[in-house]
Amino acid sequence: MKKVIGINNYKEALYLMDYADEIYFGLKSIKNHRMWYDDLNVSNIDEAINIIKLAKEKNKKSYIAANEAYSQREIENVIKIIRTLLSNGLDGIILKDINLASYFKNKTDIILSSTAIVFNSAALNFYIRNTGLNRIVIPQHLKPSDAIDIMKIKSIQYEIFYLLDVYCRNVDGACKFHIFDGKTREKSNCKYVFKVNEKNIDMRPPSIYDRAKIIYDYKKMGVKYIKLARDGSVDYKMKLIKEVDMMLSIIKKSSSDKVFIQAIKKYF
C-alpha cells in the first residue's frame, strides 16, 4: 500500500516527505473537514505552493483537502485558489462537493473524500458519473464485508485511513458535534461521555484489533492507499509511519487473518 501523509506546514513537509508516497494538506482559506482543529491547515497559499514544489522535487504527488460543501458565494474563491495551486504543480483535489468536482472534472485527479456519504455501489456510480473521480477514500464505518459490491467497480482506486489512529464513532460528513447551535465545540474527535441512569455511554471506536482486521481485509481486497491523517506532531506522525510499515509487513507475512491478529497482538 502507498502511504498518503497529512501535512500541516512546510517544516513538517521537510521532515515527512521522504516517508510518503503522496502528501495532502488543508488550507486555512478553504473550508475543509478539519476546519475546527487548531493548526491542521497550511497558513497561506505561498506556503502551500512551497509544499507542492517540494513534493515535485521529491517526485511525490500532492493533494489538497477541499472536502466540504460550498455555497455559490464561497465556491468561486475555492476554484480560484485551487487553480492557482494546480498551476504550481498540485496533482489533485480531495473533495465531496459535486459542484466543485464538476468544475475540475477531467482537469485534474479527483479523490472522493470519506466525508461524502457513499456506502453502496449505486451511490458510488452516481459520483463517478458526475465527478470523474479516480479514487475514493472508503468511509470509516463501511466494513470490508459491506464493501464487496462497491469494490467490484474497477475503474477507480481505493484508499483507507490508518484506522488504528483515526476512527470517528460518528458518520464523518454528516456530523454536527463539532459546531452546532452557534458554537464551536470539541476541537478533536468526539470524546464526550454521556450518562443515562449512571451508566456511561461513550463514543469509543471498535478495538484496535478489530480496526487492524479491517485494514488487513481491505488490503487483501485490493485497496492500494493508506492515509495517515493530519492530526498530531511530527514525532507522533513518525511513530505512526513506523506502525503502518510494521503492519503492512505483518500483513505480507501472515498466511491468514488469525495469524495476522496474533502477530498484531504482540506489537499493539
Added chain:
Amino acid sequence: MEKAIILDDSLNKEINIEKYDFIYIGSEFCFKKIPSPDTIKKINHKNIILMRPILKDDSLKIVKKILDSVKISEIVINDLGLLEYLIKKHPEIKINIGRVLATSLSYSLSFGKVKETITKHINAIEIDNLIEKSMDLKTKKLHFHYPFSYLTHSLICHFKIGNKCNCFTSYTKLDSAEFSNIYAKQNAYFLYKKNISPNPLIKRVVYQCIKN
C-alpha cells in the same frame, strides 16, 4: 400548514393518526428499522411516508423490494444510490431529502451540478432547527422536524450488545458535563430545541413524540 407525525416500530397505537395529514415510518438513521410491507399495509392512512437512512448494498436491495411491493406517496432518502432508483423505477413517489443527506449536501443543493442532478428531482427537504442554518435553498418546500434536531449518528452502533440491538427506542435525555439538552434515540443524537422557525418555505411540521 401540513401536520405529520413519526411512528415507531410499534406504530404507536395510542396516537390518533387521523389528526395528521402525513404519517412518517421507518428511520433516517438506522438501517435495521425497515418496516416490512405487511407493517406498512396495516397502517390505515392515505399518506404514508417512508424514511430511509444511509444504505449499504444489502439494505438498498431490501428497500428496493419494499418499494416494488407497497404503495407509498413519499419517501425520505439519505442516500444518493436510492435516488437514482426512484427516478428510474418509481417516478410516482415524491422524493424528499432527509436530514443526514441535507447535512452533507447543505449549501451545494441550491446551484450548479447538484441542482441539475439532485435538487431538480426533489419534492422537499426535511430540516430541523440546526439544518436550517446550513441551507440557502429558496425554491423548495421545507418540512420541519420538531422538537429534536439531528446532531450525529453512528453506523458502528455502540448500543449493540453482541449482535443484538439495545438502543433507546424512545428519545432519552443524556446527562453530560458539556450539554444540558442532548437526547439519544436509536443510533442517533439530537439537540432538544423548542423553537419553530418562521421560515415561509416551511410547509409541514413533522412532530416527534418524546415517547416515541
